[in-house]
Amino acid sequence: MASVLEQSIQVNQLNQDIEQFPQVHPITPDMHITHKGVSRLVMIDRYSFKDTEKKTLKTGDFVVLTVKQDPKFPARxxxxxxxxNPEKNTALIKIDEDYRHVLEGEEQETGIIERSLDIIEKPLEIFYEQIAKRNATGLASVEKTEEKRKEWFGKFYEELVSMNFIPAGRVIYGAGSETEVTFFNCYVMPFVADSREGISDHRKQVMEIMSRGGGVGTNGSTLRPRNTLARGVNGKSSGSVSWLDDIAKLTHLVEQGGSRRGAQMIMLADWHPDIVEFIISKMQNPRILRYLIENTEDESIIRLAxxxxxxxxxxxxxxxxYQGIVNYKNIEGFGGFNEAIIRDAETKLRDGGTYSVHNPDFLTGANISVTLTKEFMNAVENDEDFELRFPDVENYTPAQMLDYNEKWHEVGDVREWEKLGYPVRTYRTIKAKELxxxxxxxxxxxxxxxxFFIDNANDMTNAKAYGQKVVATNPCGGVRLTLNIAG
Known part of the structure; x- marks a missing residue:
């Protein structure tokens, strides 16, 4: 049921506006599905067709907007x-009571806020039935005759409006919209070719997918480790993790219809020499980094922490x-300071300073996962050493290097590469339990x-019957435990 604020929507006026958008179906008296709470916001924000140009925007319109602007966690x-106010390019908006809790002071009390028109969108579909009709129209449009289109429109609409079938979000958003968006929620990319051209091509495809609303999964295990010789330019590689961070930054750069941030899943194999750097890369807690330094015997973990x-x-x-604050410790009432402030002051005096982290935004554009092999898990169980390995590109002959450039990213597994007869270098060993x-x-x-237990995934997938294998999961796969296949 719509909120009290939404009940003030002028349906007749909105229908007049809808006439300018052939994709959108008008509101009819029988429509009643609005959803509630978060579901209502998601429907309007993510899936409703909008007047993105704001050519019909005016006083009294129902809108969706960024209520609280925050670089990492904006609130819609x-x-x-x-x-x-056209001169200031702003509008005063009366916010629904359900969304005022993120506001402060007078804005929270009155519910009236001033925001830039750039972060305001006007939904034209405010009932789920409108979305269902648009979807049914789009899905039936492939039929060759008008009679068949009407027939399948009816069938699709009945299933959609009764919610017997709910398509993926990108289908709900895109079907019938006549826009160039993807109908697939998420993608898994093939392994990245280990070259500037390969990384550039991969980055371009990720950008294209995300700009059309899709999420992307990437396995970066084919990228050579940090400080490995790049003979073509007589230099050294910045490493797989740095390149993966560059790809992850696309999440923050690519706009997805203004209402949703993109999603990426980035993975690295347990055998990759950069795996420790990869695991530590997103740690934002200085105390845990210090704990790692003090409680591990592995030199690489200590160095990277x-x-x-x-x-x-x-x-x-x-x-x-801080010494002045601590002096109040034994005074009744702590001189107005609470215990947490005094403890914090004591910690800073003990340490002689404050700890923070370098590059706090590193890899924040993606979720990260380690692909675990059976060999690694056996080494953990048996408390054995585990080798971190990669193709020995520094010592390849020109013929071997040609094969590497053409085939390595198709194989993507150092174990399989070695079986094919190509030299593999062990960069170092690590206690499996330490990792x-x-x-x-x-x-x-x-x-x-x-x-992500990648060997188990490949053992159990039916993709092998099609000559394919599991490379990674998409961003949704990290939550839903589904598998996606890259051929």
Whole structure:
């Protein structure tokens, strides 16, 4: 049921506006499905067809907008246009009560906020039946005769409006919209070719998919490790993790209809020499980085944790200030300071400064997961060493390098590559349990990385019957435990 605010929508006026958009079906008296709460907001924000040019926008219109602007966690909401100021390119909007909790002060009390027109959108479909009709029209449009189109429109609409069948979000958004958006929610990309051209082509495809509304899964295990020689330019590689961060940044750069941030899943194999850097890359908690430094014997974990950690010594003024706070510790009432403030001051004095992290936004454009092999899990169970390996590109002959450039990204597995007779270099060994513990500590305190048992996936998939294999999952797969196939 629509909110009290939404009940003020002028349906006749909205239908007049809809006449300018042939994709949109007008509101009829029998329409009643609006959904509630978050479902209502998602329907309007993600799937409703909108007047993106705002050519019909005016006072009294029902709109969806960014109520709270935050670089990482913007809050969306619904409201009614109170007035428009063309000179300032802003509007006053009365926000529905369900979305006022993110506001502060007078804005929260009155529900009236001023926002740029750039972050305001006007939905033309406010009932689910309108969306169902648009979808049914689009899905039936492939039929060759008008009679068949009407027949299948009716069949599709009946299933959709009764909610016997709910298509994927990109279908709901795109079908019948006459826009060049994808009808697939998520994609898994083939392995990345280990070259500037290969990375550039992969990046271009990711950008194209995301711009059309799709999410992307990438396995970066085919990219050569950090500091490996790149003979073509007589330099050294910046490493797989740096390149994967560049791909992840597309999530923040590519706009998806203004209402949703894109999604990426990026994976790296347990055998890859950059795996420790990859696992630590998203750790934002200085205390956990210090814990890792103090509680591991592995030199690479210690070194990479130190690289991520940033320390700022106290100035004389800061030292005196924190000492002054601590002096109130034994005074009744703590001199107006609460216990948390005093403990924080004691910690800073003990450490001689404050800890933070370098590159806090590194890889934030993607979820990350480690693809785990049976060999690794056996090594964990048996408390054995585990080799971090990659094709020995630094010592390949010209013929081997030609094969590498043409075939490595099709194989994508160092074990299979070695079976084909190509030299593989062991960069170093690590205690399997050290790597396993690192995954668990980071997953516990940073919620990442996830894990994906890629050998099990390939053993169980029917994709082998088609000459394909599981490369990674898409972003949804990390939550739904589904598998997606890249051929």
């Amino acid at each position: 909401g619904l409201g009614i246009i109170h007035s428009i 130190k690289e991520k950690l940033k320390f700022k010594p106290l100035t004389q003024q800061e030292d005196a200030m 396993w513990n690192l995954i668990n500590v980071c997953a516990t305190y940073a919620a990442e990385p996830g894990i």
